[in-house]
Amino acid sequence: MFIDKARIYVEAGNGGDGMSSFRREKFVEKGGPNGGNGGRGGNVILRADNSLNTLIDFRYKRKFIAKRGDNGGVSNMTGHRGEDVIIKVPLGTVVRDDETNIMIADLTEDGQEFVAAKGGRGGKGNACYATSTKRAPTFAEKGEPGTKGWLRLELKLLADVGLVGYPSVGKSSIISRVSAAKPEIAAYHFTTLTPVLGVVRLSEEQSFVLADIPGLIEGAAEGVGLGHDFLRHIERTKVLLHVVDVSGCEGRDPIEDFEKINHELEAYSARLARRKQLVVANKMDLPDSADNFVILKEYVEEKGYEIMPVSAATGEGLQELMWKAYEMARQYVAEPEEEIGVVEEGDPDSFEIIRGAEDADFEVKGKNIERLVAMTNFDNSEALYRFQLIWKRLKIEEALLEAGIQEGQTVRILDMVFNYQKSKWADRE
Structure with missing residues (x-):
């Protein structure tokens, strides 16, 4: 099952308490304080792992609590540090503060880490409070509480090229033809309900990741259907292959479908609307497709887009399409994404x-x-x-x-x- 959103609770460990003790040895009068410091509490750490591709694990476990540090000991012995809790997440996971919705981390590289909750420092032992005027302090600090709170995780697929278009225009058939991905394919709308990733290998050294994004519908940018969930996954793609059913066999107008999908992309994100786009005229093997293609080609080229005719059913034109998508992805120049924010804490002395x-x-x-x-x-x-x-x-x-x-x-x-x-x-x- 593909899960791309989760809400989790993280709580770091408290620091260990400092020790209040005094040196006691034979023939050593007034040995002085020797209480050690407590150990730091464990952190809760998110770590990107390229072997994962879903957030489904968080459906069954939502709370992650690290261990506290050990208390300080006599003879100035510092307590052991609390053990960290490591949470593995897929590449492309965005971390947001649940209360403010501020993005606080974006994990896109294998092994990249983010400290989601910081362990409290250990309390100071009484030896730390000895001064020239107060040589025998009897008190020690308790450990500092670790940070805690709720976080929201959102997975945005890391793909080079994304297939977009209305339901049943042939996106799943295309990805199944050009990669090893095996999406469900049937002659009804919304067969694909979750994004599907496939690797397209053009040669031993040339390949790219292709994503089949479930069919968008009118109103997707406002959240109609699963619009926001689907649109989020094409935000990182370098090139969009806009698949259109050029046959019009279901009574649809290819030009109208093309315009509606572009409207949804622009309404969701201006950056997404500027993404490189190649129009794919699919189902060229069906009747009336050739005549419709001429009309569609003239229209989209006036809009500044390139168009390529293909047939997912016969495989015609797919190899040329994949090479074109690969070249366009290589020429992609990244735009600045949403900046990582900081949850403002204000003056720590304020109250x-x-x-x-x-x-x-x-x-x-x-x-x-x-x-x-x-x-x-x-x-x-x-x-x-x-x-x-x-x-x-x-x-x-x-x-x-x-x-x-x-x-x-x-x-x-x-x-x-x-x-x-x-x-x-x-x-x-």
Whole structure:
């Protein structure tokens, strides 16, 4: 089964906790702190693999969670790093942030990697906090939480040449004739429901990848039918072979079909509309095809397109068509694609005060304050004092007072809820 879209949850490992310990040896008085740092948490990494061609694996597994780092040890021993989680994806996979829809990675080369979730750093052991004035700190940091969130994966086929056109114009018959691909072929519309890739070998050294894109219909650019799903797969192609049923045996007008498909391409993407295009007049073996071809040829050449007559049923003209497509693909000059974006995080010291939270009177949200809460051991008085100093530096209490907080009201930061008591430095009189 061909699956070209998926939504997954990634969560990196938390860093290991730092150790609070002191050197204890016979005849060594006041050995000093020797608590080691925690190990970094494991990353979640997406890796492009050319042996894959679908995102079907994500239909059965959607959550990927890396291991946390080990805690630090005595004698300044750093904890082991958490094991990374490697997720293999097909070449051509685009990664988007689920919340903002920003493209954050485009994996097009075998072995290319993207860190989808970064492991948290290990907490510092108490040895890191020893100074000339404070020689015996008793506190250590907890590990930093790893990043996490939902991502959307979209597969765009990596093909040199794409076959486009209305359903039942003979695209599947063409690819089955010129490559080893074996798409389903029948005398009814929408036989092909998923893209099919085939390798066209013209000689030992000359070949290209041909994609049979399922038939487009009017309104595809607005998502009618499976329009967006199909159109996405021809965005990377270098050349489009626009297949037209020149026989008109089903009562269709070849010129009208040609114009409607081009309209859908332009409505979906201006870049796609500028792609090199070769018109393929198929079913030349049927009655009336020769007369219709003369009319169609005159029309498309006035529009600036080349046209070639073929018959997928007899194979006539297909070899010449493939050589022409190969030469056009070689002359392709790539246009700039969608740029990889960055999800803006803003000032890490900034924060937001939310009044009337679900289980507290006030909630404080912000990157650094949340990180500080997660990494502080509130059972240790020295760690609590350090937290209060940073709390003061960030001016969170001033913001809470401006928001109208009163003593005894509750404040939540992450999963911690505490009762507010005005500190000695908060008096603004």
